[in-house]
Amino acid sequence: MTDKKTTTAALLIIGDEILSGRTKDANLNHLAVWLGERGIQLKEARVIPDEEDIIVSAVNHCRAEFYYVFTTGGIGPTHDDITASCVAKAFGVPFGYHDEALRILTDYYGEQDLTDARKRMAMIPEGGILIDNPVSRAPGFQMDNVFVMAGIPKVMQAMLRDIEPRLEGGDKVLSRAIYVYRGESWFSALLEQVQNQFSGLSIGSYPFMNKGVFGATFVLRSQHEDVLEQALKLLQQGIEASGEEWHEGEPEKDPRWSGSPMNN
Amino acid sequence: MTDKKTTTAALLIIGDEILSGRTKDANLNHLAVWLGERGIQLKEARVIPDEEDIIVSAVNHCRAEFYYVFTTGGIGPTHDDITASCVAKAFGVPFGYHDEALRILTDYYGEQDLTDARKRMAMIPEGGILIDNPVSRAPGFQMDNVFVMAGIPKVMQAMLRDIEPRLEGGDKVLSRAIYVYRGESWFSALLEQVQNQFSGLSIGSYPFMNKGVFGATFVLRSQHEDVLEQALKLLQQGIEASGEEWHEGEPEKDPRWSGSPMNN
Numbered sequence: 001m002t003d004k005k006t007t008t009a010a011l012l013i014i015g016d017e018i019l020s021g022r023t024k025d026a027n028l029n030h031l032a033v034w035l036g037e038r039g040i041q042l043k044e045a046r047v048i049p050d051e052e053d054i055i056v057s058a059v060n061h062c063r064a065e066f067y068y069v070f071t072t073g074g075i076g077p078t079h080d081d082i083t084a085s086c087v088a089k090a091f092g093v094p095f096g097y098h099d100e101a102l103r104i105l106t107d108y109y110g111e112q113d114l115t116d117a118r119k120r121m122a123m124i125p126e127g128g129i130l131i132d133n134p135v136s137r138a139p140g141f142q143m144d145n146v147f148v149m150a151g152i153p154k155v156m157q158a159m160l161r162d163i164e165p166r167l168e169g170g171d172k173v174l175s176r177a178i179y180v181y182r183g184e185s186w187f188s189a190l191l192e193q194v195q196n197q198f199s200g201l202s203i204g205s206y207p208f209m210n211k212g213v214f215g216a217t218f219v220l221r222s223q224h225e226d227v228l229e230q231a232l233k234l235l236q237q238g239i240e241a242s243g244e245e246w247h248e249g250e251p252e253k254d255p256r257w258s259g260s261p262m263n264n
Numbered sequence: 265m266t267d268k269k270t271t272t273a274a275l276l277i278i279g280d281e282i283l284s285g286r287t288k289d290a291n292l293n294h295l296a297v298w299l300g301e302r303g304i305q306l307k308e309a310r311v312i313p314d315e316e317d318i319i320v321s322a323v324n325h326c327r328a329e330f331y332y333v334f335t336t337g338g339i340g341p342t343h344d345d346i347t348a349s350c351v352a353k354a355f356g357v358p359f360g361y362h363d364e365a366l367r368i369l370t371d372y373y374g375e376q377d378l379t380d381a382r383k384r385m386a387m388i389p390e391g392g393i394l395i396d397n398p399v400s401r402a403p404g405f406q407m408d409n410v411f412v413m414a415g416i417p418k419v420m421q422a423m424l425r426d427i428e429p430r431l432e433g434g435d436k437v438l439s440r441a442i443y444v445y446r447g448e449s450w451f452s453a454l455l456e457q458v459q460n461q462f463s464g465l466s467i468g469s470y471p472f473m474n475k476g477v478f479g480a481t482f483v484l485r486s487q488h489e490d491v492l493e494q495a496l497k498l499l500q501q502g503i504e505a506s507g508e509e510w511h512e513g514e515p516e517k518d519p520r521w522s523g524s525p526m527n528n
Contacts, residue, residue: 017483018296042282045282048308054308078456080468117453204280
């Protein structure tokens with residue numbers, strides 16, 4: 001088996017409003033999918049409050065632990081936007097106005113309307129590299145392996161376009177899914193046996209209900225195409241040997257089973 | 265100002281499928297709101313993979329740091345369901361069959377159909393107290409201040425009904441919101457000034473776009489009703505003094521602004 005390159009990432013979702021339940025996060029899933037498509041594996045996500053000590057220590061923990069760190073939220077013009085100054089503190093560098101950021105904001109608002117509050121959005125840690133914000137101009141920034149983005153999904157997604165060329169992806173995790181109309185426990189031993197036969201393979205088992213019938217989806221994941229194909233074949237044969245049928249892909253979602261896609 | 269009681273909580277969302285983007289988490293927001301209504305403040309949420317070391321250390325970190333810990337995911341009948349054994353390891357106690365859990369599963373599946381795989385769902389850490397699952401029977405459990413729940417939202421929500429009487433809520437965080445049709449930066453100094461005048465008050469500022477017009481919602485949060493009322497009055501007066509109008513509550517969501525409620 002040839003060696004594969006694994007690139008990891010963590011996401012820090014910063015904001016009291018997510019933890020109070022006022023706002024539903026919409027960035028985690030988008031970023032997870034987007035990173036996966038680029039060969040970067042999201043390994044942890046943390047939702048943390050707008051509190052300096054907590055942000056600083058989470059940034060420092062994650063930038064040491066993971067190849068990339070992404071943050072969302074807390075970079076606006078008001079007193080509760082403290083992410084940028086916390087990142088400066090985490091890196092132990094001065095925090096001040098960035099010339100290019102000031103120019104961008106002056107162009108956008110005009111000299112007259114560039115109030116002190118708006119000017120705050122041009123303050124970034126020394127050594128930071130701007131991230132373009134084509135939606136509402138106020139930039140994000142990159143410090144080393146940490147990418148600081150806005151929390152508004154539309155702005156965050158737009159910032160990813162500027163970030164993309166800076167990222168070095170590893171080998172993608174490939175996945176294949178099949179499903180059965182039978183409880184997952186029926187295949188428990190088979191799943192474990194197939195997984196244990198290959199290194200670099202993980203099999204997830206996810207129950208579902210579709211049109212009133214219970215079933216389970218088995219998702220095989222590996223960076224190795226050949227491992228995936230062999231494991232899939234073994235699993236399919238095992239299911240057939242037990243007298244059951246398998247179907248390719250994932251079943252349609254049944255909205256009656258839960259308000260949204262299932263966690264399990 | 266009379267002393268208020270604060271009860272904190274953390275949520276561990278356990279599952280590769282959330283981090284890979286296959287599944288959208290639906291439990292964080294539900295739990296955040298549910299806890300808030302019961303006077304318990306969610307202070308952190310972590311999404312972590314199905315990996316023993318990571319789960320064990322996250323459980324041990326959070327149960328020391330927060331008053332309550334909730335986990336979702338990883339308690340089914342297949343090889344990738346390792347939450348229960350990880351919690352046993354975190355507490356350093358034996359992991360084995362629970363008589364009452366076995367009885368529940370035998371009643372549900374029948375002696376004949378209680379396969380070894382299904383029996384796994386009756387294994388819990390020694391000293392654990394069952395959490396009733398009226399949807400699909402396989403119970404969750406409580407170990408000290410840690411509540412282990414299913415990941416499927418419908419099951420997780422049903423389990424909360426059995427958990428509720430065991431929780432000791434603190435004083436609720438009360439909130440009031442007003443909004444303006446003007447950029448938040450306009451009120452940046454005012455917001456900071458009002459917040460700094462009261463201890464135990466936090467003000468969040470959240471930009472929005474509604475029918476093509478930008479604005480901002482200001483959310484005041486405190487455990488003290490009187491603080492909230494005084495702060496709200498000051499904020500309203502400040503807005504009026506600047507020649508602007510405020511509106512009570514939150515504006516309607518504009519779906520064109522983002523696919524879902526905004527993070528910021």
